[in-house]
């Protein structure tokens with residue numbers, strides 16, 4: 824199994840913008856307002872971003888889904904629920920989806 828080369832951020836119920844202008848820069852770090860799913864097939868990739876970087880993403884990138892960032896988005900053991908609208912919930916054994924926090928780089 825292969826994984827994308829992304830730097831996971833520790834999930835501590837404190838959603839912060841993970842945007843990095845390049846791989847060596849620190850993440851933006853302001854409170855995140857949006858949670859992005861780049862794609863929802865395994866292995867899925869997710870990013871938390873602020874309004875400023877959501878605007879860049881919408882201008883330049885393609886993503887599968889998004890929803891407003893909330894504490895559950897940065898909680899260990901939560902998964903992306905692909906209902907409409909999508910949201911993050913504590914994963915159960917029946918409804919488990921890999922939720923890997925990823926930077927936008």
Ligand SMILES: [Zn+2]
Nearest residue numbers: 840851873876
């Ligand atoms: Zn940002």
Ligand SMILES: [Zn+2]
Nearest residue numbers: 858896910911
């Ligand atoms: Zn979320």
